Amino acid sequence: MNAQPRIHPRPVPQRALAMLTQAGIHPLLARLYAARGVVAPSDLDYSLGALLPPDALTGTREAAELLADAIEAGARMVIVADYDCDGATACAVGVRALRAFGADVHYLVPDRATMGYGLTPAMVELAARMEPDLLITVDNGIASVEGIAAARAHGMATLITDHHLPGDELPEADVIVNPNQPGCDFPSKALAGVGVMFYVMLALRAELRERGAFAGGKEPNLGDLLDIVALGTVADVVQLDRNNRILVSQGLARMRAGRLQPGVRALFAAAGRDPARAASTDLGFLIGPRLNAAGRLSDMSLGIECLITDDAGRALNIAQELDKLNRERRAIEADMQEGALARLEGFDAAESASVSLYEPDWHQGVVGIVAGRIKERLHRPTIAFAPGAEGEIKGSGRSIPGLHLRDALDLVSKRAPDLILRFGGHAMAAGLAIRTGDFDRFSQVFEEVVAGLVSPADLTRRMDTDGALESGWMSLEGARLIEQDIWGQGFPAPLFDDVFRVENQRLLKDRHLKLQLVRGSTRFDAIRFNHADGAPPDLRAAFRLSINEYNGVSSVQLMLEHFEPA
Structure with missing residues (x-):
C-alpha cells in the first residue's frame, strides 16, 4: 500500500556553490545552501537588521495608529485567537507586547469542537460579554465577513491580523493586516500568523515611540518575544523564506543563550530537551505538538496561559499538563491510524488521485494528523473526517506538491454549490465541514476535481536528496553543523543517499529496524523507525545524519527514511 518513492538528487548550481565557498562558508553547508536556491552570502544574513521593514506590510501603520489611540484612551481590547500553535503563539505575542505597552488586553479562543474556527457571530457574542472597545483577530479573520459585521453591530472597532488566503469578499474591518490580501506587495507572503502579529507590534512600538510614550521609562524589548515567534513559525509549517529564517534564527539564538x-x-523541560541545543526540528516535532495538544483535545487557553505567564512554577505545571495531553493525543492518533489503514487495505494508488476517510468514532482534533500520516504513506491528497456539530462532519486535509488544497476545495464548492458548508486553508493544508450524509458524494466530487488538477508526475512520490555525503562529514562535526542550522518547509533538512552493505540487522521493540551498515571500510549505526521488514544485503538508502546520545556518549547514527535493493 505504501507509495514507493523515486530518489532524486538535487542539482547543485556550481556558480552559487563557488561564490558561497569563496565567501568562507563551510563547504558542506555551501553545497546544501546552493541546492536550496541560496545564491549569495547576503541571503544568509539572519541579523534583525535584515528583516523586511514593518512599513512594507500593508495596514501595519493604520493598525499601529488604531492600537496606539486605544491605549491612550484606556480602551479594552480582546484578542480572538485560533486553536493551533500559530494562533496560540500569535495571541501570546499580542498579549505580552500590548501589556508591556500599557494596554488593557484580554483574549478568547474558540473551542474546536463546539465553536469551530475563526471569528464567527457566535464567537462575537461570547466576546461581547467582555465588553471590548476593540476586537483583534490573530491567525484568523480574513474569511470572517459575518463575524466582523456582528462585531461592528455591537459597536466594536475591529483589527484583523491573519495570513490565510482571502475569499472573494473581504470583511469590513477597520484595519486588515495580511500579506496575502489583495494589493499588499509585502515580499514575504509566507509569514505565519505569529509573524504578522509580531510585525504589527513592531509598528505599534514605532508609533508609540513617535508619540513620546517611552520618554519617561524603558522601551519594551520585542526581541524577547522571538522565541515564541520562532516556535509558531516552524510549527505552522509555513515556507521558510529568508524573512522567516531570520525570525526562526533569532528565536533559536535566544533559546540557546x-x-x-x-x-x-x-x-x-517537559520534552526532555536542553534549550542550549535547540534546533528547528525541536520546535516542529517536540515543542509545537505539546502546545497543539491543548487545542486538539482540551482548550488552547491552557497553551496560551503557558506562554504568557511569568511564573516559572506555573509554566512548568501547565507544560506537564500539555505533555500529558500530547501522550493522550498520540494514543488516540495511533488507534485512528490503525483504523484508517485497515479501511485502506487493498487500496490501489494507481486507481485513485485522492483519499477521503470518515469514521463516526474519530476525534475531530486529531483527524488532521491522521490525514498527514496517510498522505505521507500513499502520496495522495488526503482528507479525514470526524463528527462535528449536529448533522455535520468536519474534515482536515493534507496535500502533496502539485495540488493547492484550498483551491481544489474551492473548485469542489463551485461544481457542487450545496456540498461544502464551510472551508478554508492553504496550499498544503485545509479544513472543511459537510453534512454527514454527503460524505460519499464529497469523496466522488473531490476525486474528480483532484484527478483533473494533478499530473501523473505529481502522483509519483519524489524523494529529493542531497546525494552522497563525503566520509569526512559523516561525523559528529558534520551532524552538529547541520543540527544547528535553520531547516523547515521550503528549506528542507538535508537528506543524503548512498549505497551500503548490510553487516547485521535486528528488530527493536518489534517495530524499529536497527542496522549496521558498511561503506568502503567504514561502519555506521543506522535505524529505520516504524519499519519491521528486513533489509536486503546491499541497499541504496536515503538517510539523515543524526546524533545518538547514550550513557553520556555521543555517536553518529544514520536515520533511514527509505531503502531499496542496490
Whole structure:
C-alpha cells in the first residue's frame, strides 16, 4: 500500500556553490545552501537588521495608529485567537507586547469542537460579554465577513491580523493586516500568523515611540518575544523564506543563550530537551505538538496561559499538563491510524488521485494528523473526517506538491454549490465541514476535481536528496553543523543517499529496524523507525545524519527514511 518513492538528487548550481565557498562558508553547508536556491552570502544574513521593514506590510501603520489611540484612551481590547500553535503563539505575542505597552488586553479562543474556527457571530457574542472597545483577530479573520459585521453591530472597532488566503469578499474591518490580501506587495507572503502579529507590534512600538510614550521609562524589548515567534513559525509549517529564517534564527539564538520566556523553557523541560541545543526540528516535532495538544483535545487557553505567564512554577505545571495531553493525543492518533489503514487495505494508488476517510468514532482534533500520516504513506491528497456539530462532519486535509488544497476545495464548492458548508486553508493544508450524509458524494466530487488538477508526475512520490555525503562529514562535526542550522518547509533538512552493505540487522521493540551498515571500510549505526521488514544485503538508502546520545556518549547514527535493493 505504501507509495514507493523515486530518489532524486538535487542539482547543485556550481556558480552559487563557488561564490558561497569563496565567501568562507563551510563547504558542506555551501553545497546544501546552493541546492536550496541560496545564491549569495547576503541571503544568509539572519541579523534583525535584515528583516523586511514593518512599513512594507500593508495596514501595519493604520493598525499601529488604531492600537496606539486605544491605549491612550484606556480602551479594552480582546484578542480572538485560533486553536493551533500559530494562533496560540500569535495571541501570546499580542498579549505580552500590548501589556508591556500599557494596554488593557484580554483574549478568547474558540473551542474546536463546539465553536469551530475563526471569528464567527457566535464567537462575537461570547466576546461581547467582555465588553471590548476593540476586537483583534490573530491567525484568523480574513474569511470572517459575518463575524466582523456582528462585531461592528455591537459597536466594536475591529483589527484583523491573519495570513490565510482571502475569499472573494473581504470583511469590513477597520484595519486588515495580511500579506496575502489583495494589493499588499509585502515580499514575504509566507509569514505565519505569529509573524504578522509580531510585525504589527513592531509598528505599534514605532508609533508609540513617535508619540513620546517611552520618554519617561524603558522601551519594551520585542526581541524577547522571538522565541515564541520562532516556535509558531516552524510549527505552522509555513515556507521558510529568508524573512522567516531570520525570525526562526533569532528565536533559536535566544533559546540557546538561555533567554527564553518561562513557558517556552517549561515546554523544553517537559520534552526532555536542553534549550542550549535547540534546533528547528525541536520546535516542529517536540515543542509545537505539546502546545497543539491543548487545542486538539482540551482548550488552547491552557497553551496560551503557558506562554504568557511569568511564573516559572506555573509554566512548568501547565507544560506537564500539555505533555500529558500530547501522550493522550498520540494514543488516540495511533488507534485512528490503525483504523484508517485497515479501511485502506487493498487500496490501489494507481486507481485513485485522492483519499477521503470518515469514521463516526474519530476525534475531530486529531483527524488532521491522521490525514498527514496517510498522505505521507500513499502520496495522495488526503482528507479525514470526524463528527462535528449536529448533522455535520468536519474534515482536515493534507496535500502533496502539485495540488493547492484550498483551491481544489474551492473548485469542489463551485461544481457542487450545496456540498461544502464551510472551508478554508492553504496550499498544503485545509479544513472543511459537510453534512454527514454527503460524505460519499464529497469523496466522488473531490476525486474528480483532484484527478483533473494533478499530473501523473505529481502522483509519483519524489524523494529529493542531497546525494552522497563525503566520509569526512559523516561525523559528529558534520551532524552538529547541520543540527544547528535553520531547516523547515521550503528549506528542507538535508537528506543524503548512498549505497551500503548490510553487516547485521535486528528488530527493536518489534517495530524499529536497527542496522549496521558498511561503506568502503567504514561502519555506521543506522535505524529505520516504524519499519519491521528486513533489509536486503546491499541497499541504496536515503538517510539523515543524526546524533545518538547514550550513557553520556555521543555517536553518529544514520536515520533511514527509505531503502531499496542496490
